[in-house]
Amino acid sequence: MQHILTSLKRITKTGVSNFIRNGWLSTATVSILTITLFVVLFLLMMSVLTESVIINLQNRVDVSVYLKKDTKESDILKMQNDLIALSEVKSVDYVSEDDALMEFREKHKDNEIIIQSLDVLEENPLEASLNIKAKDPSQFKTIVEFLESGQYKDIISKINYYENQEIIEKIGVLISSIRKIGFTISIALTIVAFLVAFNTIRITIYTMKDEIGIMKLVGATNWFVRGPFVVEGFLYGFVSSLVTVILAFPVLYFSSPFIKKYFYDIDMFAYFQENLVIIWIILLVVGVVIGALGSIIAMQRYLKI
Amino acid sequence: MIIFDKVSKVYKNGTQALDNVSFEIKKGEFVSIVGQSGYGKSTILKLMIGEEKPTEGRVFVSGYDVSDLTEKELHQLRKEIGMIFQDFRLLPKKTVYENVAFTLEVSGATNKEIEEDVPQVLNLVGLLHKADKFPNSLSGGEKQRVAIARALVDRPSILIADEPTGSLDSLNTWDVIRLLLKINELGATVILATHNREVINMLNKRVITLDRGKIIRDEQKGRYIL
Numbered sequence: 001m002q003h004i005l006t007s008l009k010r011i012t013k014t015g016v017s018n019f020i021r022n023g024w025l026s027t028a029t030v031s032i033l034t035i036t037l038f039v040v041l042f043l044l045m046m047s048v049l050t051e052s053v054i055i056n057l058q059n060r061v062d063v064s065v066y067l068k069k070d071t072k073e074s075d076i077l078k079m080q081n082d083l084i085a086l087s088e089v090k091s092v093d094y095v096s097e098d099d100a101l102m103e104f105r106e107k108h109k110d111n112e113i114i115i116q117s118l119d120v121l122e123e124n125p126l127e128a129s130l131n132i133k134a135k136d137p138s139q140f141k142t143i144v145e146f147l148e149s150g151q152y153k154d155i156i157s158k159i160n161y162y163e164n165q166e167i168i169e170k171i172g173v174l175i176s177s178i179r180k181i182g183f184t185i186s187i188a189l190t191i192v193a194f195l196v197a198f199n200t201i202r203i204t205i206y207t208m209k210d211e212i213g214i215m216k217l218v219g220a221t222n223w224f225v226r227g228p229f230v231v232e233g234f235l236y237g238f239v240s241s242l243v244t245v246i247l248a249f250p251v252l253y254f255s256s257p258f259i260k261k262y263f264y265d266i267d268m269f270a271y272f273q274e275n276l277v278i279i280w281i282i283l284l285v286v287g288v289v290i291g292a293l294g295s296i297i298a299m300q301r302y303l304k305i
Numbered sequence: 306m307i308i309f310d311k312v313s314k315v316y317k318n319g320t321q322a323l324d325n326v327s328f329e330i331k332k333g334e335f336v337s338i339v340g341q342s343g344y345g346k347s348t349i350l351k352l353m354i355g356e357e358k359p360t361e362g363r364v365f366v367s368g369y370d371v372s373d374l375t376e377k378e379l380h381q382l383r384k385e386i387g388m389i390f391q392d393f394r395l396l397p398k399k400t401v402y403e404n405v406a407f408t409l410e411v412s413g414a415t416n417k418e419i420e421e422d423v424p425q426v427l428n429l430v431g432l433l434h435k436a437d438k439f440p441n442s443l444s445g446g447e448k449q450r451v452a453i454a455r456a457l458v459d460r461p462s463i464l465i466a467d468e469p470t471g472s473l474d475s476l477n478t479w480d481v482i483r484l485l486l487k488i489n490e491l492g493a494t495v496i497l498a499t500h501n502r503e504v505i506n507m508l509n510k511r512v513i514t515l516d517r518g519k520i521i522r523d524e525q526k527g528r529y530i531l
Contacts, residue, residue, distance in 0.1 A: 213394075217394070221380060224410075286478065
């Protein structure tokens with residue numbers, strides 16, 4: 001146990017001292033790894049952005065079911081519960097006749113004629129409705145079919161789905177395209193970034209292949225040779241993740257207002273600050289895994305002496 | 306201590322490096338192995354440290370059968386052997402002190418042992434005053450003395466020197482040879498592979514002469530004859 005502890009201490013010390021003494025090489029490797037982590041961070045932020053754009057789009061799409069005037073409220077509430085129980089449904093808002101009237105008056109309060117004609121009417125001309133939001137706009141069709149064929153078809157006066165069907169379907173296609181394109185770009189960028197980082201580490205290890213051979217000949221075990229490189233790889237990842245996070249601050253600070261302007265009030269800078277710790281941990285893990293694992297894989301062939 | 310028993314070595318590319326070679330080296334001997342490049346000197350040394358395995362015959366070093374070693378045994382065998390090379394093979398990013406200490410670190414010595422032994426062996430090779438220098442600021446002779454210090458610090462019973470003076474001028478050559486003799490007097494078996502005629506003739510010790518993979522001469526007080 002004591003022996004292992006001493007070895008660990010020595011390996012760590014050697015790794016740290018190599019990192020410092022290989023100044024330029026370390027700087028170059030950290031720079032490349034920083035670029036890689038920046039790509040990862042960019043993809044992370046992009047996915048947050050796309051998700052909120054998608055949610056925003058989805059929230060704008062709803063289908064209203066208008067109910068015949070003489071429907072009992074208990075039936076409406078029962079229908080609401082049945083709808084909520086469907087797996088495709090995200091939410092169902094009940095708007096009663098009175099609510100509908102109030103909303104209508106509020107909306108047209110500046111229009112004298114409408115208000116006057118409303119006052120003339122003795123009873124509320126508006127129907128109660130259920131506003132349905134689906135988890136995915138493409139699922140509205142199923143929901144509508146459920147309503148039209150089920151026990152509630154007699155109390156339904158109108159479903160506004162067919163008027164909006166085309167736009168709803170278009171939004172559905174748009175959302176799935178955004179997801180597919182985003183996913184493809186992410187995968188491609190990730191592969192490129194990882195390959196670049198791994199190759200950089202391979203070159204770094206290559207410049208040390210003679211030293212690896214010498215260590216083996218002097219009697220070092222494979223793990224004693226590997227150890228310092230793993231420590232160095234860890235340091236590459238650690239420093240790169242810190243640099244990336246620090247550089248991201250000004251970048252997001254200045255780009256956030258533009259993003260906010262074009263994408264429905266999403267404050268990337270605020271999001272970044274709120275999730276700073278978790279973002280940093282993700283970058284740290286990615287960086288350390290590339291750095292340390294990359295070193296181990298790259299040096300394997302030079303250990304066979 | 307070291308036994309070669311009817312050893313032949315054929316490399317994968319078909320080159321026959323050794324052909325039915327047998328000899329024995331006793332504890333405490335100083336043996337020179339001479340022969341032109343490509344006549345099998347390096348192969349003999351590589352077999353001794355387990356870097357290569359014999360195609361036929363058997364090689365014993367310090368009781369280990371080199372043709373059949375586990376990773377752990379190989380590790381232990383190499384701890385018994387100190388080795389120096391023509392190109393020094395120092396770690397460029399470590400100081401003189403750290404280069405020597407590294408051998409002890411990998412063998413699991415305590416910090417106290419390292420602090421005691423490293424200055425002692427650096428003193429032996431006359432480089433204690435350069436302990437904090439890096440290899441690239443040393444002369445060739447000094448580098449080879451660091452390499453010797455590194456080979457000695459773990460108290461090996463065998464010291465193998467592969468053309469140790471090959472890239473040194475004559476003054477530095479004698480420094481290194483004197484050091485090897487001193488190490489031999491202190492009890493280590495020394496095996497010197499070289500083609501430096503003057504060195505061999507001055508030593509007046511056992512010489513094994515190789516020609517195209519065969520031993521053509523093995524004399525107790527040998528001279529360089531090819």
